[in-house]
Amino acid sequence: MAIVGLGYVGLPTALAFAEAGRQVVGFDISESRLADIKADRADLLASDHQRLARHLSERLEITNEPTRLSEVGAIVVCVPTPVDEHLVPDLGPLHDACVMVAEAAMPGQTIVLTSTTYVGSTRDLLVAELEARELFVGRDVFVAFSPERIDPGDANHVPERTPRVVGGVTDECTRRAIGLLADSAPVVHVVSSPEAAEATKLLENTFRAVNIAFANEFASAVRSLDLDPMEIITAAATKPFGFMPFYPGPGVGGHCIPCDPHYLLWELRRRRVSSPITEAAMTAIAHRPLDVVRRAQEVLADNSIALFGARVLVVGVAYKPGVADVRESPALEIIAELNRRGADVHFTDPLVDQIRVGEHVMTADAPEGSWDLVIVHTAHPGLDLDWLADEELVLDATYRLTLPHLQVL
Secondary structure (H helix, E strand, O other): OEEEOOOOOHHHHHHHHHHOOOOEEEEOOOHHHHHHHHOOOOOOOHHHHHHHHHHEOOOEEEEOOHHHHHHOOEEEEOOOOOEOOOOOEOOHHHHHHHHHHHHHOOOOOEEEEOOOOOOOHHHHHHHHHHHHOOOOEOOOEEEEEOOOOOOOOOHHHOHHHOOEEEEEOOHHHHHHHHHHHOOOOOOEEEOOOHHHHHHHHHHHHHHHHHHHHHHHHHHHHHHOOOOOHHHHHHHHOOOOOOOOOOOOOOOOOOOOOOOHHHHHHHHHHHOOOOOHHHHHHHHHHHHHHHHHHHHHHHHHHHOOOOOOOOEEEEEOOOOOOOOOOOOOOHHHHHHHHHHHOOOEEEEEOOOOOEEEEOOEEEEOOOOOOOOOEEEEOOOOOOOOOHHHHHOOOEEEOOOOOOOOOEEEO
């Protein structure tokens, strides 16, 4: 079998199949990504680093040669589906991957898309390409959609512990996709069509987006009442029914929550269908980094310090704890806006050495220094933050720290 795309989804997927005993060809167009994998520099769970050491060159072969896709019995597509600066879906990587797969496809292959995208994309982008080559789905090749469910940095949600959803173009497509996916998932839940499976993923991440937006709003609201939002959420979470805890923070990153709901909204707009709750949630999520900057300015002003010229340290710039991933990280926008307002901004992160903010590359600093304000954005597991006790002004955007002098959003 082959995995197309060896990023934050594709590489753990490839390793899960290799661990299950499959011979896997991992394909990626990026030579630098392949070099990082070979050198064990990829951002992975410790258990996946161990799998990579066990299986690379034995059960897992990596390549940038697309002709290898003609040699396998099954192909799983795991390429990114971002949005552009206008929050419009960027279908370029997925379109290019589908064209490449269709050109390499051979009779008898099973092809499964996993990339989050709009409802109907499996038929539009893959089935149409295959049938243009006179490979008819359900007879010559077998196509299904099964949304990825990778949670980077969380060892509790590895593929073999996470159920999969699958919807095939035909019943035979579904049957063959189940046979493929069952190797690396405890349960495969069948839905009626690729469209139902595509919509499932959009629901999953739109649900998260709406609830995170509400948690952020609630946290800011109860701060005005001099209450601790984390105390209240923890108390509410003791209810065994009708409540699921979501937690506030500085914003959301990665290629799921900031991006995926926009695939739903984009398609609904094309159909002249409104979705006001989702629209409001995504607007709130987009504005959250600016809320952090406004709160930072307020905390400084309350202590007679102007933001212009203030020395500000951002602690942690990865989009979530435990990963080196800065894709769509709120920290990038927070730093850019602080710079725009004249602050002297630095960052520290044990997992991230450099970031690009606009046209500029910033290098991580040591936390020791003279800071007018420290903003805690990402608290990685095991990160020593005891030094914060000596800082006069600390804005905790994680809501997780317990120092008595902390300010929160």
